[in-house]
Amino acid sequence: MFHLILFLFFGAICVAGAVNLLVQSHPINSALSLIAVMASLAAEYLLLGAEFVAAVQVIVYAGAIMVLFVITIMLLNAGKEERTKGSRVAILIGVPGVLIGGVLVAWTLLYRSNTQAVPIGALKGDPHDIARLLFHDFLLPFEVTSVLILIAIMGAVVLASRPEAVARGPRKDAE
Amino acid sequence: MSITTFVIISIIKSVAVLGVLLTAVAYSVWLERKVSAHIQNRWGPTRVGPFGLLQPVADGVKFIFKEDLTQPHVYKPIFIAAPIIALVFAITSISVIPFGNWVDIGPWGTYLQITDLNIGLLVVLGITSMGVYGVALAGWSSNNKYSLLGGLRASAQMVSYEVSLGLSLVGVLIITGSLSLRDIVDAQRHLHWNIFLQPVAFFIYLISAYAETNRTPFDLPEAESELVAGYHTEYSAMKFAMFFMAEYANMVTVACLATLLFFGGWLGPVFGPPILQMILPVLWFCLKVFFFMFLYIWVRWTLPRFRYDQLMAFGWKVLLPLAVANIVVTALIVAWRA
Numbered sequence: 001m002f003h004l005i006l007f008l009f010f011g012a013i014c015v016a017g018a019v020n021l022l023v024q025s026h027p028i029n030s031a032l033s034l035i036a037v038m039a040s041l042a043a044e045y046l047l048l049g050a051e052f053v054a055a056v057q058v059i060v061y062a063g064a065i066m067v068l069f070v071i072t073i074m075l076l077n078a079g080k081e082e083r084t085k086g087s088r089v090a091i092l093i094g095v096p097g098v099l100i101g102g103v104l105v106a107w108t109l110l111y112r113s114n115t116q117a118v119p120i121g122a123l124k125g126d127p128h129d130i131a132r133l134l135f136h137d138f139l140l141p142f143e144v145t146s147v148l149i150l151i152a153i154m155g156a157v158v159l160a161s162r163p164e165a166v167a168r169g170p171r172k173d174a175e
Numbered sequence: 176m177s178i179t180t181f182v183i184i185s186i187i188k189s190v191a192v193l194g195v196l197l198t199a200v201a202y203s204v205w206l207e208r209k210v211s212a213h214i215q216n217r218w219g220p221t222r223v224g225p226f227g228l229l230q231p232v233a234d235g236v237k238f239i240f241k242e243d244l245t246q247p248h249v250y251k252p253i254f255i256a257a258p259i260i261a262l263v264f265a266i267t268s269i270s271v272i273p274f275g276n277w278v279d280i281g282p283w284g285t286y287l288q289i290t291d292l293n294i295g296l297l298v299v300l301g302i303t304s305m306g307v308y309g310v311a312l313a314g315w316s317s318n319n320k321y322s323l324l325g326g327l328r329a330s331a332q333m334v335s336y337e338v339s340l341g342l343s344l345v346g347v348l349i350i351t352g353s354l355s356l357r358d359i360v361d362a363q364r365h366l367h368w369n370i371f372l373q374p375v376a377f378f379i380y381l382i383s384a385y386a387e388t389n390r391t392p393f394d395l396p397e398a399e400s401e402l403v404a405g406y407h408t409e410y411s412a413m414k415f416a417m418f419f420m421a422e423y424a425n426m427v428t429v430a431c432l433a434t435l436l437f438f439g440g441w442l443g444p445v446f447g448p449p450i451l452q453m454i455l456p457v458l459w460f461c462l463k464v465f466f467f468m469f470l471y472i473w474v475r476w477t478l479p480r481f482r483y484d485q486l487m488a489f490g491w492k493v494l495l496p497l498a499v500a501n502i503v504v505t506a507l508i509v510a511w512r513a
Contacts, residue, residue, distance in 0.1 A: 028250075028312075028315065032253075051292065051294045052294055055297035056297070059304055062304075063304025063307070067330055071327065071331070074327060126293065
């Protein structure tokens, strides 16, 4: 019972943060709401019993990725964004589209899917189980993903460095 | 154990730990001033109480009664929230630190720890990684070039060194096979302290921990010779005190972790009547933490500050490869033995 109340509480924070993320006009406020969303998601995982996933959620998303977001906003010194009235296409097609999509997803989940909802505290969150899954049962996909991420990092470095700097080789004055 | 006793014991433990932590924070400031003074051939605080022991109280009163300035050019909501964020995350991480063994008080018994999670170490890392926001947001919301530079330096430095800090702990985890801080300590019985098994990891951890807590020789975020006071330039009174307390609380947490992971936590010679057997482990733990706090201060008043590019190059080109090499070697040895 107590768990259920907490679960709903964090769920409400999560949704409120997501809405606030869209409503706020200042980028830093949006970034902070996104952190609140990430943190409350971690709390939800924790309540479901997936302790390891919760900790990783906080460390990776709230602690590392969002720090980069905030640094970028600080560096660019992005100010308030201007309000527009919004495009007519978005209102005419977007709003009904979102509504229909939401109804479809809810209908599929409630009546058409064979999966059961996870009871609170029932997930296997033990690091041992997760390690066995990652490094034994799903070893190949896991390693392939890591190579994929490595390639993405190298691509980002190549894209970010200026072409003439690449042609000249490593900078001498940086030493 | 019924739910009522559980709640009562938890509240007692939380209040006690929080009280001890805040006192330790106050007195490490006193210790810092005293040790730095003796290193520089001065006396340090002597006027308030014997050996200046009441100086932290006087400082606290001063901070409360100082004028609390909020400059017109700051971004107010975040300017006020930043010190709170820094302090809250600095204090929260103490909640999973075990500082003693199982104790029996009358019919009840409890571990000397607020809560024992099987992912305790990850929780500490997660909470400390959130602490960056306090510093970064303080620098940004102050709307001041020195603050912004300090905040940027702090966040870049903390993110960089967090990588080697986390990787240095992997070696310990491979040997222990558990993320629970209690299990890690239990695995170090009979003087099998991890410092002997993982000396390289220990030094990587120690250096990265200094950088994580923004202490000299890595205190570039508040380098007073170039940035006035870095991210807390615009802060005064209790808001400044919060950053101050957060820094020292982080130091305590890092010292606790070093003790638990590498120096056998509360393990030590235990003898005598039951009451002594209960107190001695806590005493050993406190002594080891005190040693690391002293080391912190000793290093700060001995070494000069790095240059910023040196700091970054050292973090990424020396510490990180070393930490990765340590993991590979440890994993190979463990696999070979198994």
